[in-house]
Amino acid sequence: MKNRWNNENAALCLNPVALRAYSSRLLGADPNLVLHGGGNTSVKGSLENVFGEVQEVLFVKGSGWDLRTIEEPGFPPVQLDYLTRLGQLDSLSDSDMMKHLRLALLDPAAPTPSVEAILHALIPHTFVDHTHADAVVGISNSPNGEELLASIYGDEVLILPYIMPGFVLAKQVAEATQGLDWERLRGIVLLNHGIFTFHEDAKTSYDTMIELVNKAEDYLGSRTTPSTIAKSNYEPSADDAIAISALRRAAGDLLGKPCLVHMDASAESSGFAGLTNSSDLATRGPLTPDHTIHGKAFAAIFDDDLLLELQNFSDGYRTYFEKFSLANHQCLDLMPRYGVWKGKGVLYFGSSLKRVQIIKDITAHTIAAIQQAEALGGWQTLPQQDLFDVEYWELEQAKLTSSKATLAFEGKVAVVTGAGSGIGKATAEKLISEGCVVLGLDIMDGFADVSSASFLAIQCDVTEQASVASALLRGVIEFGGIDMLVSNAGVFPSSCLLEDMEKDNWDLSIAVNLSSHMQLLKSCIPFLKAGFDPSVVIIGSKNVPAPGPGAAAYSVAKAGLTQLARVAALELGEFGIRVNTLHPNGVYDTAIWSQEVLAKRASHYGLSIEEYKANNVLKTRISSADVAAAAVRFLGVDFSKTTGAQIAVDGGNDRVI
Ligand SMILES: [Zn+2]
Incomplete structure (x- = not known):
């Protein structure tokens, strides 16, 4: 992984928030670190209020911003002591947390702070960087993931078991770091989720992220070969096209509106679809639980009767929903977001081109991580209960439903x-x-x-x-x-x-x-x-x-x-x-x-x-x-x-x- 830091560009940043935006974009520029809204960053500073008082402030990534393109307005100013005090509460519901994140804002027009704002506030360093690096998460999705990561990082990185993002995660980190010497700690790995680095200066925090992720990548490199990732080639036929168009129609009926279906028969996709156990691998779960928002908890498997197999997926998804749902949950649509077409390639489903592109990008990374984890002993994801909790987490669902009104020809x-x-x-x-x-x-x-x-x-x-x-x-x-x-x-x-x-x-x-x-x-x-x-x-x-x-x-x-x-x-x-x-x-x-x-x-x-x-x-x-x-x-x-x-x-x- 390349270190993209450039001293000349960094010197053009005239204040800490500008520098924060700059190094956040460096993280966002690498899809192996973050994809489509994943990850978040912050910087601590101060602002003078209208009464002339100086307040300690956390500038943290706002929701709706992407690290790839984030700019200064993407970091809403939040009262630091308000966040610290929230972190001391014994419990806080998700909706209350979101309410207080907005109440703690120093600019009512600013975007809502990241759900990880409290966690960022609790880390006693000026700059905090958080990514969902493929290599780190991928290793943690293998049978001895925790031990492997511990052996890669030694005691300069704290490794914490998976816990749902939000308030409970902030509490977990606060408890795990009590009495800990923060000066000796260079990073925190959250298993099945991602990695944090931090420092008083932006460059060191960023450099540490790249260095730690590189260690994970180097380890994967030592345990895999180029042939670990299967490659093949498949040329879609006229019959495939007819079958896909019938499948699309049935998928749209499951979604309740027109949808697009995209077939990827690239070397990697058809290679994966050609693995004898691809249907098993693709249904075990995603790289990290927040991918369920875009890709659901498991893939559809297609072979020779696409319509029947689509039905199998929707039946399976309904069973999954009924198994884990509580009274307040409403079942989402039954359309798969991606499916493996045995021996041919991968199919992507979405209500718009944007949604198809997001799940395609995520799946490309997932397919590679799956095969690398197989080389480490087996692809292993979190239990479905954890996946369900994130997929049906009210805060994540709100992100999807808040998107703009549908255009007249969307999905057509x-x-x-x-x-x-x-x-x-x-x-x-x-x-x-x-x-x-x-x-x-x-x-x-x-x-x-x-x-x-x-x-x-x-x-x-x-x-x-x-x-x-x-x-x-x-x-x-x-x-x-x-x-x-x-x-x-x-x-x-x-x-x-x-x-x-x-x-x-x-x-x-x-x-x-x-x-x-x-x-x-x-x-x-x-x-x-x-x-x-x-x-x-x-x-x-x-x-x-x-x-x-x-x-x-x-x-x-x-x-x-x-x-x-x-x-x-x-x-x-x-x-x-x-x-x-x-x-x-x-x-x-x-x-x-x-x-x-x-x-x-x-x-x-x-x-x-x-x-x-x-x-x-x-x-x-x-x-x-x-x-x-x-x-x-x-x-x-x-x-x-x-x-x-x-x-x-x-x-x-x-x-x-
Ligand atoms: Zn995260």
Whole structure:
């Protein structure tokens, strides 16, 4: 593990809280130390109040902040003596503790202090660093974990048995350190949880953390080889994609809303899934109990009947809940957060991409720790009662439920063609802004470079069936299925009278503007059947109801496409799949409308460019974003009772009205 301290950067920190934020980010930068909100840090200092009195203060990580990105406002100022006195109480309920943590704040607008604030207050050093280092926790999850850690650290580190975080943990540390010489102690290991280091200066506290974790990593290195972590390779098939989309639908039913399913068939994931005892290992428990918040207490196991195996998981989870729950507990949803697909890879489930990413990151670390602990004699986690206590801990559940309102398309997946520019690009952006993830296809060079977490951009010629099939496969492996299709890709061939019609010109328009849409729709139907409120929007054209001379190749293809949409609406209605058509016109912010073409068309009608752009009944200009807004409305719940419809987005056309 690298020591990331940089004296020049540290020197830029003008006060202790700034320095605290700096070294906290160094910890957060290493995923082997902390992941997704794990760990916490603090610094003790003082503040002068409005009466001119100086108060001792603990600046401790606030909830909602992540060590990776934390800044000074992420450390709420808390009255140190208030915390110390809380630590002297015999007992304090979790909800009372949270109430008093807020009462002890010196800034009412500051975030709520970490649930470990009292523990930080009790450690008599200025800087306190706490991480959930994989190597330390991993070793403690083996049969002789405690003895191994004791032999690695000797007596300069205090090792304490696992106890629930919060007030009871603070009490445990206070009691265990009574009469202890803090000057001799360099760290505290909490078994199955993490490690604390501390010092009067930020650098020494950080350096000690890195040094102690390195000792654990070195020990693991001495007991394992590169082959300790199994690696394999698996190429997901078209059948896998169909099976995943059906699984996603059933998982969403367990969750009560649309969800994403992501298949990871990387070398490490398929290697783990290929272990003969992977189903046993993955159901023993997580790396540390607070991972239950994101990943539940155990994984699902999938083999050859995914739906039955999903049912097995939900039955098992309900049994677990009933075994440990008290009267005040409400059972959480029965959807797994990850599952091992025997011989293939790992599947992740989440209501949003963010949730999928969190559990994926956590599981990648867990899988490695499991196999290292196996090399130390066996992967061993806490009893399920301890896991349950943290999973159903009111303070942790509050973190999940306090998150923002759900976006309209959260957990949903759309395919958009022609997504590199114009209407397709605007539609993809609008969907993503409303929580959707999008598989975008476009023939444009370099299109794949615009990919982001929510936007899988694949360069693809929609007239090539094999390319489309492989793009859809990639999309389903990434996101779990397809709920929506915006069939938009098109070309506008150069104007040509029938008398002069060239075969290539005609064929290209029919291939791109008509046949490719049929092929794409056909390929998407098996996925749409398993989709959440599945819906298709076909981008037609004003040329369908009002064709123009010289545009036969375009108008005929778009008319055929409209007829295709009508037949699709009839055929797919019984599966709940809606198919509607938009007829845009005069959308001039697309690639085909250069200034030169615009000027030519405007002068043809004896209009200025500005007049030409608004040459419609409403005298308004129409943008790609206007068409995108209509397309997204059609896809969403507002039109959930509409199929087979055609709507113009053209500012009103007197030949159509
Ligand atoms: Zn912790």
